[in-house]
Amino acid sequence: MNNNTEITAEKMFTETDIGRRNRLIENVFKVFFFIMTCLMILPLLLIIGYLFYKALPVLSLDFLFKNPEDNMRAGGLWAPFLGTIYLVVVSLLVAAPIGVFSAVYLNEYARENWFTRIVNLAVVNLAGVPSIVHALFGVGAFVLFAGLGESILAASLTLAIMTLPVIIASTTEALKAVPMSFREACWNLGATRWQTIRRIVLPNSISGILTGVILQVSRAAGETAPIMFTGAVFYKAIAEGDIFAYNIIDQCMALSLHLYTISTQVPDVTEGIPYGTAIVLVGSVLLVNAAAIVLRVYLRTRKRW
């Protein structure tokens, strides 16, 4: 055998020029992708850090539990904070059951035909409608046509319409994650579709479904446009510390709208107050998201295949 073509252990493990170049390129790309990943964290850290820095002078428990005073130039966030909670809770109470159950129907029962195609098309397009358009629909449908007036109910229903398609989409994802073979095995045993859903599909997709629903809290809490014409107002004083202070047929304040008005409409607001409002809004949303993550991790430890 010729010496040049003979493969010896020594030759195999000696680095060639091509090997060196490949290793260099490999490292360059790895570092590049890592830097890009870090860039993602940076804005979040900067935003939160900056907000905290600016809001520090006003942050206190009173800030959360006192009503705004002196035409928003002093006091706290109680009325808008509670208003946002009302809006989010009522909208999810409406959107979550409708969204989850319709996704179950579409995934588990419906055959592909013109009806389901139209529904799926509607879901995709509804998710792409700008929130201000949802607001106008809410004014027309709930405030005027249904006669709800500008109220928490009308605003929540508008938010519900907005979050519904995303809940349907995330529930669909969660249901599809349950392997088809489980369903077939159940059907072969003579189980009905409902028995299959009840005993196999839902218990194994509930974590994904709940996570999808909880993540909609942040969207509902953050939106301004859909609520500003349908139920949220500039100012409304309510009993401090009473979590039942709002009636759902009343108007309410909301954090997102409050932040907008004190930043743009009210002159001479103490600088800390808008930043404090932003911190409370972002903080509550992050808290809820964290709860979703904890729930997901907990349920994943119980994953059964």
Added chain:
Amino acid sequence: MKNKIEISDLKVYYGEKPALNGISFDVHENEILGIIGPAQSGKTTLLKVINRTLEFTQDISVQGSVMLDGVDIYSIGDVYALRKQIGMVLPLPVGLPLSIYDNVAFAPRTSGLRDKVELDEIVERCLTQAALWDEVKDRLDSLGTKLSGGQQQRLTIARALSHQPEILCLDEFSIAVDPITTMRIEDVLKDLKNEMTILLVTNLVQQAKRLANRTAFMLNGDLIEIDETDVIFSDNPGQESTYDYVNGNFG
């Protein structure tokens, strides 16, 4: 010999595409009928017609008749009761994401059985019949999905037996199972034959030769030949293509 299933002129189409081109044959009571043939010959479709799970597939049409104990299965009202008379074992083992106990108790529970003693009895009987009881009797609470492939396939068989079906259909059950387990399951089937009628779809022609009383050879949606297994595997079966397939001359 009594006929358990009588199939006449069965045609199945997926959309426009034919899967079964009008096949007719009978299955005798308490026999193992081997069904062999290459891929795309319609074997799996045939089983799905018999327990009517083909209905979950979109865009199919079924013509002809399938009689079970003299009753047309497409005329009966309670399709779930039909499926419970037919145990079905699919190629890939499926442990449901439930405990071993709940896997076997699943089907009886869907029929409304709640009595713990009766359920215990069913679980033990089915796991024993499937040659799995000794391996899992001390850990019935652990997940069926965590068993090995061969154990999961025996769990699948135990589950299929939990309704005391009159017919057991196996669709290439040994595809994901080691040879030892395959042999154990084959021994199980020989015993079960006394209690039920078995349809054994298999890609392993030797498996049909070992187990089946009669063997059917299917090709491209046609039933080429059905006869005593000895005849099918002899040097002169009814059709030349049967001889070629059984002896590995095409495929």
